[in-house]
Amino acid sequence: MDLTNENQAYQAGDIVYVFYRNPHTQDVANIQAAAVVNNPEKPGELALFLYETYYPLTEETAIYKTEAEANQAYQYYYGDSEGMWNDESFYS
Template sequence: MELNSESTSYQAGDIVYVFYRNPHVQNVANIQEAAVVNNPENPGELALFLYETYYPLTNEVAVYASAEEAEQAYEQYID
């Protein structure tokens, strides 16, 4: 899945929605709220902050601006 940001530019402080796979049960995914933050490990880059962990904000992550967008994509890709 790709970053859903053709016309969206994220900034630190934005709240977004991502698909998050349960690390203990690989076939279970949920929509989770995440914060866009300045990456403490790579100054000048943004990261997603989710479950007390920083994840790089790359084009390999499906990111949605609203829960509704994420739910529609979830139904399309997961169901």
Template sequence: MNGNHSYHAGDIVYVFHRNPHTQDVANVQSAAVVNHPKSPNELALFLYEDYYPLSSDLAVYSTEKEANQAYNYYYGDISKGTLNE
């Protein structure tokens, strides 16, 4: 997760999502922070009709601008569709 930010159910955040069928394709995707349906005391990301545990292993950004800046840093210019190798 990004810094010491605490998230709450209902927040909209931005994450990097890799296409599971084409591993060299990644994009910035919005996701909803929700209470995990199987563990109501835990938060999860709801993304593409699935739940992902919200943990410190994820790069989560509060704004799309922050996510795009990080994406550009790690993968290349998002507006040009270029990836760093």
């Protein structure tokens, strides 16, 4: 199953970028890579898999196909680079 979000089609296996708010510090947002997967709780639907948790993949979710797009949106909404994602922090 594909889901179109802002004219983008997503398929299970895609890696996308989302804004993620720290559940312990709600005023901190970061850009985080997430996997698009088949939702194990709702067959036939897609979900985002992030931090060992499945999140609904809906048209209301701000999803970016590239890190550059996510960083540009982050700059627009938050005005600084504190939340910029980097490859080294993701794999450590």
